[in-house]
Amino acid sequence: MTAIVSHPVLHVLGLRKEFTIRARGHAGILTAVDGVDLSIAPGETVALVGESGSGKSTVARCLTRLIEPTAGSVQLDGRTLGGLGWKDMSRAYKDLQMVFQDPNSSLNPRMRIRDIIEEPMRLHLQLSAAARRERAEELIREVGLDPMHLDRYPRELSGGQRQRIGIARALAIDPKVIILDEPTSSLDVSVRGQILELLQRIQRERNVAYLFITHDLQVVRKIADRVLVMYLGLVVEEGTTEAVFSAPTHPYTRALLSAAPVAEYGAVKERFVLSGEIPSPVDLPRGCRLAGRCPLVQPQCRERQPPLLLVPQPVAAQPPATPGVLQQHVAACPPAIAAIEDNPALTAIPPTNRL
């Protein structure tokens, strides 16, 4: 079950990625992504959150076909992207672009900024050299840099400036969806804010949809309309940013939110602590993947993987209806949901955190 978007620009069903790994002689299957459903409406920002090993980056790489997914269907703007050769895929890239994590290595060090920005245009748009030039100048202004930077090489720019170039490159062919893979995690905090504001402004002006992969919950809070929380290859909670942050339901979400440090003196936090370590993704437990670490664990949790269930909403907290998007808040934790049903006051869980 997932939030239903009536006309999604990106619609992913049952995405699955397995890696065969060989360690000390015997092979095993590592399930990095275990059936992820996800929909993004035009102009919407969906954040995919999780810690290392959650599979969030694998989802991004499967969607851009940097790696082949094992199973699942991907629809981009109504077209199905199953089993495409590079020719079809190259056409799909016209509508789907990506901004990479490390701006220092995602720009070809031997190309001028102008060529980096113009390259996608050369590949996808029939433009004259003069038109490309003009467009490159518009783009570099749009990302807040001066056209004089066009004739420089990446090494001559700062990290934040390079990330702006990465964004300009992604925008060059006016895609409908941009996947942002931790675009701010290698930047200083002061630059992080500027880049996020730039992304928000671009979204307002172009109505482009973002799939934002991140581990930084502050960034999610700032930029995302909806959040999907991933743990060991599965989405364990999904909802509007407001719903998930104000009433985190799945124990993993709660642990994640309560662990994030807050730059506030004397912020009173109640940590929701998970014990033990993340199990190996090669040898996953049969039931809920969090069962071994969860304080709410019930015997049935260890039997089978709990499904995503609707989180009961207090009437007052019903989200305002956005056309096209059904903003359900779902979580894969029956005990937590049962607890809310027993005691509706629990839905008004005080923010465990002032993020």
Add this chain to the structure above:
Amino acid sequence: MSTLQPARRRRRSTPLSVWLGAGIVAVMAVVSATTRLWAPYDPDTAGVGPPYAAPSRDYLFGTDRVGSDVFSRTLSAATTDFGITLSAVVIAFVIGTALGALAGFYGGILDTILMRLMEIVQAFPALLLAMLMVAAVGSGIVNVIVVVSILGIPNYVRLVRAEILSKKNWQFAEAAKVIGNRPSRVLFRHLLPNSMRPLIAFSSINASWVAIIVASLGFIGLGIEPGSAEWGSMISRGQDSILSGEWWISGFPGIALLLLSASFYLIGDGLSEDSPGSSVLSARLLRRARRGAATAMATAAAARPESTPAPDRILEVIGFSGGFAGPEGVRPVLHDVSFGLRRGVMTAIVGETGSGKTLSALSIVGLAPEGFIRTGGQLVFDGVDLLADEPASYGRVRGTRISLVFQDARGSLNPVFTVGNQLIDACRANRKVSRNEARAIAIAMLERVQIPEPERRMRQYPHEFSGGMAQRVMLALALISEPELLVLDEPTTGLDVTIQADVMKLIVDLVRTEGLTACLITHDLGVVAETCQDVVVMRDGRVRETGSCQQIFTNPQDPYTAALLAASRLVEAA
């Protein structure tokens, strides 16, 4: 995040050897292309002079057995040897690079077959194989070129394949794919141009080797048509005369061959080193800058009034300045840094990239990177200026009274020893205890840092620990010598938030229960707010503000602190 870059953007100067080699090669190229202009006699005509004439004004390099002019023949041979070498290298370069690029990029069956083929070629000694092949296909310029290029190809294939494999998953290659480049364009437009530097260097070294092989073939009579001028065959024909004193017949072609081969080697060797010229330069700069700094410090020390450190501070950093050597003396990176660490208190040093926070902290432990030059200041630890008689002073306190925890725990532990061994060694290095006692202490230490099953974990290697667990081991290592001051350099950067929270909580608890003084280097104001009592804010090598945690967070005095706080709180507190 706070990596130290002592010489960011160091200019890549081309070493002198490259220029020298390139100069000789260029001269040779010109000469071999214009032999006829220079040769005083027809190289292939016998009897232009008396046989065995010694070098003289008429016959610069003397004459040989049949009275041919050695100078003219050596020049003429340059055309042959140089031409063969260059053609063979170019052919091997082009074919080898293309094959290696395809093998590395596409992999699979193509890669397997190609690599096995290359291994077969490389299994034989090159000269032997060259002899066999030339013997089989017959001599002649074209045959020699073909054979020598075939022998060179495997080297290029391997080199390029390795380069491509290592860069295939770099983000710019992935980005090129996502933009919509066809795979071949990703390879040839993005990956190959970034793999050229080692390739150019190698092809020059390869040329040096090819010249020798070509001459060797000529020497044993397998080269080009007998009789035509070629250095190898000239050396061979003159070798009997060496004993009878006519050294010039073999000697001059030998020198010419050596010169060609050595010049190519010089170019290749110079290019493959990562700018050795500049490191020689910087060593000189370093010495000069150190001398200048020492004089300046002596003057400053005489002028400075005696400071009395506050008694509640275990460490006092006073006016600490320094920088890295540059062409105009010391390029300063730390400017008059002053702060103190109160006993039993956790102090944070916060700042962004380039703020100098890590450099300041490493200086406290005497681990500032090579090339850092102190230009002034004092580090007073427990009443003693550590800088007064370094490095001896650091030997006394580092690892015993001051311990350091690095950012990358797994990278900082020794991968070839078990965790237990490393703990026991650290323990025995600082305390007079037996091995068994040290073992007991180590196990107790692992328990204190909350590592489950410490006895089993003692026998494991660092790679068997997760990032969070490895950081706990680092903490145990730092604490086993019972230090008074613990310096933590971004101890939780790179760890997941839940793990980070656990490790930070452990650190805070340990500092409190052990009565330690701690200095936390971090860029994360969130961590600071939750763990520290005192804060030092740094930017661009300067201390911008110091104060209590409460004051810094609730009433920042410096505009930069306020800006940093605002940036750290992306979303206004509810």
